[in-house]
Amino acid sequence: MVDLTKLASFSEKEKSNQDSNEAALVIRARQGDKQAFDVLYVRYCGQIKRYLSRMVGDDNAACDLAQDTFLKAWSQLPSLREPTRFTSWLYRIAQNCARDYQRHLGRLQLISLSVNAS
Numbered sequence: 164m165v166d167l168t169k170l171a172s173f174s175e176k177e178k179s180n181q182d183s184n185e186a187a188l189v190i191r192a193r194q195g196d197k198q199a200f201d202v203l204y205v206r207y208c209g210q211i212k213r214y215l216s217r218m219v220g221d222d223n224a225a226c227d228l229a230q231d232t233f234l235k236a237w238s239q240l241p242s243l244r245e246p247t248r249f250t251s252w253l254y255r256i257a258q259n260c261a262r263d264y265q266r267h268l269g270r271l272q273l274i275s276l277s278v279n280a281s
Contacts, residue, residue, distance in 0.1 A: 165224055189246035192237075200240075203249070211257050218261040228264055232257040 185206075192197035211232055216225035235256050243252055 167233055168189070176230070179215055185249060186246040189240075189243065189249045193240050193246070200237055201252065207250070207253060208233070211253065214254065215257055222266060228260045231260045235260070 185203070188199045188203055192203060208229060212222075212225050212229045215228045215232070216222050219225060219228065232253065236253055239256070243249065
């Protein structure tokens with residue numbers, strides 16, 4: 164029989180190690196280490212693409228938006244105050260990219276309708 168308290172304790176330790184490893188990667192990336200950022204990219208790119216795909220309803224647009232998300236993250240990384248908040252910060256950037264995309268689509272549709280009405 165599996166002792167659930169030991170399993171829970173192990174999983175908390177594992178999560179703590181993963182969090183500290185992630186924070187170390189973020190700190191290195193903030194200092195300009197592209198390899199550290201590559202590791203973060205590989206770790207989160209699929210998740211970000213799925214998140215964006217659900218938000219905008221278009222897999223191709225989600226791929227483009229994921230690229231935009233990581234480009235913005237790389238350029239804004241020095242402004243990230245708490246490396247332990249990287250994941251939520253990255254998702255916020257993705258959310259903002261999706262909202263900008265949806266606003267842009269709305270404008271294009273309005274322009275398209277007004278051009279056809281003339």
